Amino acid sequence: MPVITRPLTGEPLPLDLVNTRWPAQGGWIDALEDWHAEHAAALGGTTGLEQLRAARQAIRRALEEKEYDELNAVLAHGRVRLEMTGDGPVETPEVDDEAWRGAWLAARAFAELVRDAPPGRIRDCEAPDCILWFLDVSRNGRRRWCSMSGCGNRAKARAHYARALGGQAP
Template sequence: MSQSPGTDPRPLTGEPLALDLLNTRWTDGGVPHDLLDSVAGLGVWLSSPPVREQLGPDPVPAADRATLDRLLLARTALDALAASTAGEGPAAPADADPLNEVLSHGRVRRTLGPDGAPASTVEVDDPSWAPAWHAAESWLRLLADRPDRIRPCANPACVLHFYDVSKNGTRRWCSMAGCGNRAKARRHYARRSEA
């Protein structure tokens, strides 16, 4: 897949941060891709506008090996939890341990600001933990809101995940233009060949 330096090549972006991190792996024509297979790919992910927005006002951490390794720990933990959320079996108690390990490297500090308004600040052990911690915290928010809306794409060949924000909660595809249209085309050809 050719791309300009710094261009995010992923087919699905802009999901909540936890799912956006899971979607750093995808397939294209059966060929697997992993944006986080290098520090350069990490730089692309960290600089993508949806990720930047969700990481908040803090400076972007360095795209270095430490940040990448910590983000991969979070992605592995989220991958196991997403599989159980998708109905592939109940989460084992030990499935929470890796995500809790990531979460143990940060916290939300609540304060009362000088103007009398409450304020929240994320504090992490080291800036390299920030993206992983924010992704793990994003997962907790999704679980608290609507865990039934965390879904894998219905295309068995697709590995992408999405958060269904449709009014009736019936979204099935990562993208109607991609996987949804391919499924419609398969059904159409199947009907024609039966006739």
């Protein structure tokens, strides 16, 4: 199976997970299996794809609808055990089923991202046909598109075309 080139990479893990499914050419592309292979070590290696799909859907619903029941259901599969060692405190994730480890880690990373990101910096792309999410780390906090080379250029081209037509929409 060929590796699918995703339109946006390099985002924090939970947003990167959400961005593994996008519309294209009248259908949907799902790059979850490639993403799983790429992140297998960070996810504990034994993560189930169905559990990752559940986490991806839960995070998307939390982002788009501010609906947290599905996310809380994923988070219910694990907890963090805190221990003191000679080097200081150590957190150890524990899950009720190893198949949920990666999904739980992604859900936890999302909760931490929401807690730690500056307010309003977790955004969806403003392009009307784009469903990708990103963390705006720009200095001025005004990033509007998932990528300037893709959605940003298309938006600027549409605006230029509309100006050239005297303000009429294309």
